Each structure stands twice: as structure tokens, then as C-alpha cells.
Amino acid sequence: MSARVLDSLPADDRLHAVVRVGLHAHGWAGRQGAPGGTPWDADAYGLSGVDGYVQAQPATQSAVLQRCAADQLEEALHIENIGMAYAARMLLGSDTIEERQLYATIAADEALHHAALTPFVPRLEAAGTPAPFLSLLERLVVEGDRATRLLVVQVVLEGWGMDHYRGLARRCADPTLAAVLTRIVDDEARHHGSGVILAPRLPAGDAAVDVLTSFLDMVRVGPQAVLAALIGCVGPMSRPERIAALSQLRTEDHAGAQLLLIRRLLEKAGATAIVAALHSRGRFRPLTAEEAA
Numbered sequence: 001m002s003a004r005v006l007d008s009l010p011a012d013d014r015l016h017a018v019v020r021v022g023l024h025a026h027g028w029a030g031r032q033g034a035p036g037g038t039p040w041d042a043d044a045y046g047l048s049g050v051d052g053y054v055q056a057q058p059a060t061q062s063a064v065l066q067r068c069a070a071d072q073l074e075e076a077l078h079i080e081n082i083g084m085a086y087a088a089r090m091l092l093g094s095d096t097i098e099e100r101q102l103y104a105t106i107a108a109d110e111a112l113h114h115a116a117l118t119p120f121v122p123r124l125e126a127a128g129t130p131a132p133f134l135s136l137l138e139r140l141v142v143e144g145d146r147a148t149r150l151l152v153v154q155v156v157l158e159g160w161g162m163d164h165y166r167g168l169a170r171r172c173a174d175p176t177l178a179a180v181l182t183r184i185v186d187d188e189a190r191h192h193g194s195g196v197i198l199a200p201r202l203p204a205g206d207a208a209v210d211v212l213t214s215f216l217d218m219v220r221v222g223p224q225a226v227l228a229a230l231i232g233c234v235g236p237m238s239r240p241e242r243i244a245a246l247s248q249l250r251t252e253d254h255a256g257a258q259l260l261l262i263r264r265l266l267e268k269a270g271a272t273a274i275v276a277a278l279h280s281r282g283r284f285r286p287l288t289a290e291e292a293a
């Protein structure tokens with residue numbers, strides 16, 4: 001089983017029409033919006049205080065913002081894709097009618113989110129190795145136990161997603177995309193809320209600590225994708241320049257806020273033993289710019 005985004009039928013396949021009718025029935029407004037442009041400004045990525053960005057030519061600055069937006073939207077699309085597979089796995093393991101109903105509706109929501117975001121995604125990576133964060137998620141959905149999946153995806157990821165999408169919606173210059181993101185926030189709040197109800201009924205164990213350790217390590221390094229987008233457009237940077245850029249991106253504050261949010265989400269779901277285990281592994285400490293460069 002794979003949740004790869006490019007496992008798609010050719011555009012002229014007859015199945016597309018049937019899927020479209022189904023999505024419309026669930027409230028999909030149809031294909032709206034266009035890729036490209038810069039839906040978010042430099043402030044949204046913390047780039048306005050970064051020398052390497054401020055000193056670049058306007059065309060280069062615009063390329064950096066386009067790349068950051070593309071990365072963000074592409075990652076969101078992958079997550080929605082994995083979300084459909086997650087809901088399907090959870091649906092199959094349900095013990096009650098209500099759980100089946102819950103996961104069937106979550107699957108429909110994620111299918112709709114995927115369709116609504118697709119027109120805005122400027123490029124799709126050719127099928128290859130997905131980013132480590134997405135590989136971790138995919139592996140969890142396919143191989144993880146139910147309690148770990150529930151805690152990591154539905155409590156942590158959907159809770160983090162609410163916050164993330166809300167910020168993106170608020171700062172988005174494209175009203176059509178902002179409306180899509182706002183709709184997603186409302187749905188993710190429901191998905192996350194149900195996770196908070198169900199997680200204490202199925203407490204997660206050591207496997208969740210291991211998955212979350214890997215996940216938090218990816219958060220602790222701060223806005224590496226923004227740095228990579230900057231380097232990709234302005235050219236290579238020396239280690240001191242990377243340290244300066246990460247420090248100007250306020251990597252420690254940025255990662256610290258995300259780590260605190262994740263910790264609160266876990267506590268909200270009653271996962272105090274897991275929080276304690278992660279804390280004793282030092283996983284709620286953000287890396288400094290020197291460590292992250």
C-alpha cells in the first residue's frame with residue numbers, strides 16, 4: 001500500500017468524472033484557483049529579517065517566496081493524500097458503528113481537501129523518495145499499531161495542522177486559497193477533537209514514543225525548508241552564513257513554539273507518560289542555529 005501523490009490515473013480516464021461527482025456531493029466547489037504567484041509574503045516565512053533574502057534582487061526574492069509556497073502546498077497535498085489512507089486503515093479497525101462513521105467521514109473530508117488544494121500546487125515531484133517527514137507518516141499509517149496511529153496522526157498531526165492551516169489562511173493573499181484553507185481548518189478541528197476523545201480509550205505505548213522522537217527531531221531543526229528555498233535561489237551559503245540565516249529566521253523560537261504546541265496537544269489527550277518519556281529524551285528542546293546549520 002502506498003500513499004504516493006503521483007499514483008494518479010491519466011487525465012482522460014473515465015473514473016475522474018465519477019470521482020468529481022462524488023466530491024461535488026460532499027460540498028466540493030469544483031476546480032478553482034491557479035498555481036503560481038506568491039500567496040504568502042516574506043513575513044509569513046520570517047524572511048524579512050534575513051540578510052540573504054533582503055539583499056537579493058526582487059526577482060530572486062519572488063522566486064524564494066514562490067518556492068516556499070510550492071513546498072508548503074505540495075507537503076499539504078501529500079498529507080491530505082496520506083490522510084485518506086489513514087482514515088481507511090482506522091475505519092477497518094473500528095469497534096463500533098460510530099467509529100466507522102467517523103473515519104468514513106474523515107476519509108471523505110481528506111479526499112475533498114486533496115481535490116480543493118490540487119489546483120494551487122504548482123509542481124509535483126516526480127515519483128521518488130518522499131521527504132523524511134512524509135515517509136515517516138506513510139510508514140506509520142501502513143505499519144503502525146492503532147494506538148500509535150491515533151495519537152500521532154489524529155491528535156498531534158491534525159492538531160498541529162489546525163494551527164498551521166489557520167496561520168496560512170490568515171496570511172494568504174489569494175482569497176480563493178484562503179477560503180479553501182479555512183474550510184480545511186474547520187474539518188481538521190473535528191478530526192483532532194475526535195482524536196482527543198478516542199486517544200485516552202486506547203493508550204499508546206513505547207512505539208508512539210519512538211515515532212514521536214523521530215517526528216520531534218524533524219521539528220527541532222527549525223525552518224530548514226525555508227533555508228533550503230533561500231539557498232536554492234540565491235546560491236550556496238557557507239556554514240557561518242547558514243548559521244546567521246537560521247538565527248535571523250529565529251529558528252530556536254520557531255521550533256520552540258512548535259514543540260510547545262505538540263507537547264500541549266499530547267497533554268490534552270492525556271498522554272502524560274509519553275510526554276515524560278519524550279521530555280527525558282530531550283526532545284522538546286529546540287536546536288540552536290549553530291546546531292541546526
Ligand SMILES: [Fe+2]
Nearest residue numbers: 080083110113
Ligand atoms: Fe485534511
Ligand SMILES: [Fe+2]
Nearest residue numbers: 083158188191
Ligand atoms: Fe484531517
